[in-house]
Amino acid sequence: MHFSERLYPQARLGMLLNGIETEGNVIDLSIGEPNVPLAQDVLSQIPDGFEALTQYPKPALQFELQETIARWLSRRYKLDLQCFSAKDQITILAGSREGIFMLPIALFNHQLQHGQPITVAMPDPGYPIYLASAENVGAKVQTISQTQLSELTTSELDVYACWAEIDLMFVCSPSNPTGEVLSLLQWTRLIELAKEYQFILVADECYSEIYSEPFAPTGLLEACAKMGNSKFENCLAIHSLSKRSGLPGLRSGFIAGDTHLIKSLQSYRNYHGVSLSSIQLKGSQAAWSDEQHVLSNRQVYGRKFDEFSKQFSDLSCYQMPAGGFYIWLDVGCPAEKFCQRLYQEFAIKVLPGHYLAVSDLTVEALQQYVRIAVVCEQEDIPFIGQAIKQTMQFCCHSNSVGGHVA
The missing domain is CATH 3.90.1150.10 (Aspartate Aminotransferase, domain 1)
Structure with a gap:
């Protein structure tokens, strides 16, 4: 169906x-839907009034947000900002759902236009938008269970025999719905497989900031950096303010990673995507700047x-x-x-x-x-x-x- x-x-x-x-x-x-106290100190940084809504958002505001996100990524995942381009390696989203849904068509538009089907792999069970995004482009669907992901580094046998068929793979850590978290070894193995079989690895990390101290979940870009893959080749990470900051109504997220993939996403989004308003951009910048x-x-x-x-x-x-x-x-x-x-x-x-x-x-x-x-x-x-x-x-x-x- x-x-x-x-x-x-x-x-x-x-x-x-x-x-x-x-x-x-x-x-x-x-x-x-998060139920946490409203971050008044963060939202109070948004200027009063709605005059800015009478104009298109200024590109400078988006760039400022990209720079703010780059600093957050650097702090959170120990990334070297000297090797990271906020403008070229981050795309702003109107929430993570938009990014997830558009990924297959944005990244494989040329193949799809020429009748070349793609295969999208995804966690099972998982967020329903992964499946919808694959179905939207008529992709073949492969599923990978949490057990198979967990056994990537503990079994001498290949627990999943379909790597060569995959074009795009979604992984969620911490997982919705199970709450399981991928280890550095598991991320490393997935990155190696993505390189070996040339598929795009996408990490949905929207729950990354909800955990028991001090066990902050390892992220995909963090694992890439530890492996020496400083350009994040074949890898993308998706984040959002919905869960991290308890602001689902702000509709603000981003994708970061491989420069070439980000360029394709941004080119597609220039035509298809919804631009964040000045109020959303300033609110997002305030939220990503604050950890308290x-x-x-x-x-x-x-x-x-x-x-x-x-x-x-x-x-x-x-x-x-x-x-x-x-x-x-x-x-x-x-x-x-x-x-x-x-x-x-x-x-x-x-x-x-x-x-x-x-x-x-x-x-x-x-x-x-x-x-x-x-x-x-x-x-x-x-x-x-x-x-x-x-x-x-x-x-x-x-x-x-x-x-x-x-």
């Missing part, structure tokens, strides 16, 4: 819960995960993620029935895990998993934890005796 005909996971959940009556205020943990609000956000998530870990201490299926703000949980019963019951009895929304699957095998394997976004209020966590455990007990018992679960 093509993405234009397939319901987005949250819309699919809406249909699943349609008609179910519930009481009280709904706690929506089905979507990754990022540290505060990380501490907020840390406290929430500490409380969830306390609530789920008796669940063997619970594991605190290495990064990101999702709990990936095997509830021991059909996920859709679990979600219906949890919503009906406790007005809590979570997402069935198989809604994020790509292949039929993964859809089948994830029938009992749910993704829980830790975007609730701190004081609601004891209630949420108990509600989830009670629903698990009810649904598992009902399934074991053949009873009906609403």
